[in-house]
Amino acid sequence: MENALGKTLVVNNQFGKTLYNVTAVYADMPENSDIQFDAILSLQTLANPANLNGNGWARLDGFDGSYVTNYFQLTGKANSATLESKINTLKTKLDPQDKSKFVLQPMSQIHLGSSMDDPYQTSGSLSFVYLLGGIAILILVIAWFNYINLSTAASLKRAKEVGVRKVVGAGRFQLVNQFLGESFLLNIIGFVVAVLLVYSFQKPFNDFTQKNFSIERLLADPSWIAAAILLVLGAFLSGSYVAFSITSLQPIQILKGTSGLKLNAGKENWLRKVLVIAQFSVSIILIIATLVLYKQLQYMQNKDLGFKAEQRLVINGPQLEDDKALGTSSALLDNQVSALPYVNNLCHTGIVPGNYYSFNAAGIVKQGEKSDDAKKGYAMGIIDDRYLSVFQIGLVTGRNFTVHEAEQGWEKSGKLMINESAARQLGFESPQKAAGAMISWGQSFEIVGVVKDYNHQGLQKAVDPIIFMPRRSGGKLVLQLATTNMQRQLKELEALYKAAYPGNPFEYYFVDQKYNEQYNDEKQYSQVFALASMLAIFIACLGLFGLASYMTEQRTKEIGVRKVLGASIASILALVSKDFLRLVIISILIACPIAGYLMKKWLQDFAYQTDIAWWMFAGAGGLVIVIAILTVGFQSLKAALMNPVQSLRNE
Incomplete structure (x- = not known):
């Protein structure tokens, strides 16, 4: 490669033809740097009026140079607010008629902070970061809800185990540790699997986000401490309810199956209903958000722009x-x-x-x-x-x-x-x-x-x-x-x-x-919400499927008696399914106004907005109802087709 030092470059732009002498060669800027440039030209060149070529807006002795970004390297004891005040005081003294103000922004806020002027080449979207983080936490919360839901549903099966262990001398602290240990183990396994999946899908995810993310950088960043805290906190909260509730029962209540245990089962049933409603409410909100995002994107892509862009x-x-x-x-x-x-x-x-x-x-x-x-x-x-x-x-x-x-x-x-x-x-x-x-x-x-x-x-x-x-x-x-x-x-x-x-x-x-390409953010939002909706519904349906299996098992004798007395398959299906469908309908009634409010606020950021149509709410609710019916219906049909002789003989 030829040595560039001392060579002359000819630059042709709006300032005309200008000769520049190469005085230094710098290393390539890092890919993740917000400041990217191929060459650095001396701004002092424009101090000579002859070099402006009639472009008075580029003069250096005025306040109209909005094309210039100024950087200040402060000393350790300097206060940026004080400096900002002094700069504006000087500006007012030099031009009393101009009421505009200068604003200083820390370099650390350039990438994800609000842009001071033109966006930097690698600037990210803080709202998109919050969006991805929020959706990840929502899905994680749904998974925790499922764990609590299924754990409480299965707790009565383990009640006798707890009773027997208490009789033979096990202390409550020991039993609590066992249940919390199981919760921590499942969460740690999930965390390890998640890391492996992130590593495996790193390239497709980078293609999707059009960013160069790396799990190695994440592990080298202090943010992994926050992830570890979230893991521990989630494992404790998701496992603590069952651990403390079931171990609080007296052995005599458990082993005799007295009303105390039934009362506790009633409380657990109430909790399960609340968690099912919460899961499906989140799923419905995500579906409605996906539909609104897609409709807004289609609106922007198809609206008459006042000019022709094709070809x-x-x-x-x-x-x-x-x-x-x-x-x-x-x-x-x-x-x-x-x-x-x-x-x-x-x-x-x-x-x-x-x-x-x-x-x-x-x-x-x-x-x-x-x-x-x-x-x-x-x-x-x-x-x-x-x-x-x-x-x-x-x-x-x-x-x-x-x-x-x-x-x-x-x-x-x-x-x-x-x-x-x-x-x-x-x-x-x-x-x-x-x-x-x-x-x-x-x-x-x-x-x-x-x-x-x-x-x-x-x-x-x-x-x-x-x-x-x-x-x-x-x-x-x-x-x-x-x-x-x-x-x-x-x-x-x-x-x-x-x-x-x-x-x-x-x-x-x-x-x-x-x-x-200006709509890339909206496209990504739409795709993220679509994927999150599918994942949230899938997780919620897993929990619903397990809960339906448990409830069907609990009502095996009742179903057998009803069939002996002449109940039809359709009535059995309705009997098992109606309680779950009632919960889904409540979820729809809760989620629709919340989703409508959130999406209306989001659309306010657009100068041109689509409308939020009624069919979005009806479609989201109908889709969730169909999915819930299919999920619960399999277990309901299995119970309805069961031979009543077998279920009653076991009793």
């Missing part, structure tokens, strides 16, 4: 190119691409739906206005005269940019377009009033047209006020393609691109695919 191919502009040759190469490539039969249209732009804007700016007001409107922010988009036609974005009033205005740029042409939201924010009574009006932004600009509002970013956000600025060289080439033989088209386009811009990589993406 729009975005090709990144060249990074290595001489300014003089750039215009010639670009014009040549445009001519060659336009002549291709599968290219219907093209444009050069600095913004593409689904990505961010060219930059943000303030200080834009109607000409003659002197108010706080200058502090309102606007999304700025650099486009050419064909941007609207390529994406089929309509005009409310006025006209589009001309070819000449796009070639001149906004600085020389003095022309801008705005969207409807920007027209309202600027204070115009209607879009028609805005067309032809003058606004001030360092210089005077004429609004030549008002663009219809369209969802430039995902439907999680409301439409931003956008100001469109004309310029032909926006940084990205967007092609509107035909749908036939896409692979052949891409190969041909790559050849033309590399011929026009030698040494530059052919980097591209499709607008619709990139746009839908």
Whole structure:
């Protein structure tokens, strides 16, 4: 590899052509670092006005440089709140009219904390972490409920064992230790199995979350202490009820089967019902959440966005190119691409739906206005005269940019377009009033047209006020393609691109695919809730199946007598199933309002929301009822078909 030190790099961007001398080579940034960059350029270069190339928003001597993130390394005794106060005091002194404030954020909060500005490349979602953790705890709680439920159901079988052991001298403390030991053993076995499963499914889970998780990192982190505490606490709580309740009985009550034992069985029966209701309530809430998430995702993916994204191919502009040759190469490539039969249209732009804007700016007001409107922010988009036609974005009033205005740029042409939201924010009574009006932004600009509002970013956000600025060289080439033989088209386009811009990589993406990536979080939420719902129902049904088996066994004699007296199979099925179905119906009545409230709160985070339909509650409740009937029905049918002679003979 050639030594890079001392070499000169040519950088072409909105600041024009700039030469940089390589003074150092740094090691690659770690994959899990929030700060990622390929090169570090001297910001001091922009201190020279000649290097700004007309981009006054990038000046270093003002407060409008929102593209800059400032880092402070504090001494051990420094207080960040005090520093923040001093910075804002100085800012107010320098610019008394500006009421905005600077906010400091600890580096430790960057990854999962709320974003101060543009999100970092590897930033995670704190809400998604809470979601995964919450669902994991819910499923764990359901499993503990099952353990308590089945343990209490089976406790009467072990009551005689406890009675006999007490008679021969076993102390209560010894018996409690035995039951708690069994609980701890089962939980530890479950923990070991879980670790093995996590290790086995680590790669599929990473593919699903699109993160590079590692169980080795988890074990090296202090968080395993919290997991160990949770394991011990869960094992104790899930095993303590049976351990303390059954060992509190007197041996004479147990061995004689007196009313005291029956009373305790009644209390246990009440507890079992509560736990069954709790399990199925959680399952129903998860099912309803899954349905709402899926419906919201479908709504966002199918809603009319105000532009066409299908078959729009975005090709990144060249990074290595001489300014003089750039215009010639670009014009040549445009001519060659336009002549291709599968290219219907093209444009050069600095913004593409689904990505961010060219930059943000303030200080834009109607000409003659002197108010706080200058502090309102606007999304700025650099486009050419064909941007609207390529994406089929309509005009409310006025006209589009001309070819000449796009070639001149906004600085020389003095022309801008705005969207409807920007027209309202600027204070115009209607879009028609805005067309032809003058606004001030360092210089005077004429609004030549008002663009219809369209969802430039995902439907999680409301439409931003956008100001469109004309310029032909926006940084990205967007092609509107035909749908036939896409692979052949891409190969041909790559050849033309590399011929026009030698040494530059052919980097591209499709607008619709990139746009839908904004909904990856919602897709993951939907999949997580679907998997969690299935797992929760499966665990709940295991408990219900075991409980039904126990209850059927307890009522064997009763069922036998009823059959001898002429009871039908259908009546036996109804007899055994009705108590469980009653519990499931109570679960539905409890879960539906809770799920409705939680999902309504979640939907408030979206600027565009689907409605929560009645069929979601009916579908979730119906599904759980069917699953419960199938689960209990197997045991009920088995009891109904049993020969009464055998059950009565055993009695």
